[in-house]
Amino acid sequence: MGENGQAGHINVVFELKIDSKPNGEQATKYANWLWAAHPDDVNLLIYVSPTLGRDSRSTIGDERWYCLDYQLLNDKLLLPLLDHPSLNEKVKPFIIQYVKNLKTRHRGVKMAITNEEKRLALALYDRYSDVFDSIYDALMSTGAIDYSTADIAPGKGRSTGRLTVRLDGTVITDDTVRLLFGQVLRYIVDQGDITRIPLPWGPSRTRYVLTNQTPPLHPNGREFFYPVTYKGYAMESHYARDRALKVLGDLCDRLEIGLEIIDA
Known part of the structure; x- marks a missing residue:
């Protein structure tokens, strides 16, 4: 009022x-x-x-x-709106077109992915991950794609640039997920934080992030694709930058470490 x-x-x-x-x-x-x-x-x-x-x-x-983000916009706002019984029929075509636009690649990136696409992609990757990883490496090495889904090699898209985080007041910065995760692993080992969780540990049942096994293995028995190691511990670093920061957030929550993302 x-x-x-x-x-x-x-x-x-x-x-x-x-x-x-x-x-x-x-x-x-x-x-x-x-x-x-x-x-x-x-x-x-x-x-x-x-x-x-x-x-x-x-x-x-x-x-x-x-x-x-645009995925949340699609999943939590636009799709529920389309199912609303009182939605104006004159407005509905505009929402449908916008949803279609979100699923069109922009500079190699989809702003929103359907649940069906997610399930299919996960099922295929779980079964043929070695093949997909090899294809990705080959395409990156020849410059055929410029949007990086991991930090194996420097990309030319939005996925490049310096990564900077603060862990309990300590600033850690580097150019790739692999280098950043290497510093994070050294930090949590030297600080003793890694002893707070049982190992191996991961945010899902299909993929580990941290382990003290040799060689480091995921739940399906496959070796870590791009591990960083320190004092008998290994950390998987084969993540896209955005996903890597979310994984790091889950890890810090589990370790009860304060995390601030300064530059991504």
Whole structure:
């Protein structure tokens, strides 16, 4: 309610990023302006970006924004809207077209993937991972693809650049997932944090991240594809950059280590 007792308006601001990274300074400026210009209204700020941090603050540095990626936009907003019984039939074609657009590759990347595609991809990779990994290595070595799904070799797409995180106040930075995970492994071993969890450990039943086995093996018996090792421990580093940071977040939660993603 406003000062005069009348109901205020609802103001919704969307900021969508595709090629550019989230801009914290820009986001804060927008939020400050909206609250200053409409202090009595309900203000809703929604930030859509291909990459997300662990929360709004780590994504854009401002907790007033609700942050989501295009996969969440597809799964949690657009698809449920299409099933809503009161959806305006004149609006429905626009939503359907936008959903189709999200599934079209942009510079080699799909903004949203269907559940059917996920299930099929996981089933195929689980059965033929060696083949897919070999194909990927061959394509990367010849420069046939420029979007990296892992940090085996430097890519030319959005998946390159320095990675910087802070673990319990200690800043760790490097150029690839492999190098970063190597430093993380040394840190958690030297600090004794690794003893807090039973090994081998992984965030899912199909893939381990940490182990003290030699050779390091995943639950299906396959060896770690791209391990980093230190003092008898091994850490899998065969991850896309975004996925690697999520895995690192799961690991830090399990180890009860504070994690802040500074630069991704």
